[in-house]
Amino acid sequence: MSGGQRRGFVRDNGLTLFFGLLFVLALVGQVVSGVALYNAQAVADGVDRISTAQYLLSSDFAVDVAENWQSEYLQFFLYVFATVWLVQRGSPESKEPGKEGTESDEDQRVGEHARAGSPRWARSRGWRLALFSRSLGIVMGAFFLASWAAQSVAGRAAYDEQQLRQLQEPVSWVGYLGTADFWNRTMQNWQSEFLAVASMCALSIYLRQRGSPESKPVGAAHTDTGVEG
Structure with missing residues (x-):
């Protein structure tokens, strides 16, 4: 190169x-x-x-990494699907009110409405189009489930190690899923992700970042929705 x-x-x-x-x-x-x-x-x-x-x-490293990854992928998984049906007037992160849903084939440029540069599976019908049409959300969801499962396995190992240090009985994997340790690790990450998304949706209505596609144009009205700078 x-x-x-x-x-x-x-x-x-x-x-x-x-x-x-x-x-x-x-x-x-x-x-x-x-x-x-x-x-x-x-x-x-x-x-x-x-x-x-x-x-x-070590299980300590694995669980720390996995618990962060799973919350990030959960954020994007929910955001990808939520923005299909839910809107926020005035946010560049949202579709315009009234356009909720999966939209028409013409809007999505699929089937006979595909263009010269459209992906091959966008031109097809049946399961290929159905799968490709949801592929981003599916992959994000799969990454979330895989990393959450990894968190549960590594978390259980780290938890049992701590139990043994304190001369207490280890727990099974199913038992660990019911512990406060597992849900505390999970919820402390989830709440921060949900707050970040909600803040971005709301603040982008009234605040601007010139040149960023995550912001509306500086001179756009607060009520303008789905426009990018």
């Missing part, structure tokens, strides 16, 4: 690359701080310290 092609690739994929880099840096930061926190607690409990490699394979 030539220099010009590389620059073009970075420019065309800058948003994904930027947040991908932030993800890696934040994950590294989580590992460094997580090892320090784990070892500080290990010293207090009178057990052996662990290396960074051991921490990466």
Whole structure:
């Protein structure tokens, strides 16, 4: 790939690359701080310290990562489906009131209304079109369920480890699903995601960010809905 092609690739994929880099840096930061926190607690409990490699394979690291991932994917899963049927007048994150629902084939450019650049499955009918028409929500939902399941498995292992340190009985996976630890980990992430989405929907009615597609144009009326800057 030539220099010009590389620059073009970075420019065309800058948003994904930027947040991908932030993800890696934040994950590294989580590992460094997580090892320090784990070892500080290990010293207090009178057990052996662990290396960074051991921490990466630990249930503590796995559950911390999984519980954050599942809440993020839940946020997008619900948002993708909720915005099909629910509207917020004045928000660029919403369709205009009166356009609730899955919209017509013409609006969605499917079947005979597909255009030259439309994906192949958008031109088809039957299960292919039905699946492709909901593929974003389905994949987000699958990621949420997979990461939530991972959280429950890793969380149970971390919980049992703590139980054994305190000379208490470990619990089964089903038993862990009924513990306050599992639901506290879950709810503390869910509430923050729901608040963030609600805040974005409401604040974007009255506030602006020039040049951002997540904002209305600076001069747009507060009641304008579904327009991007």
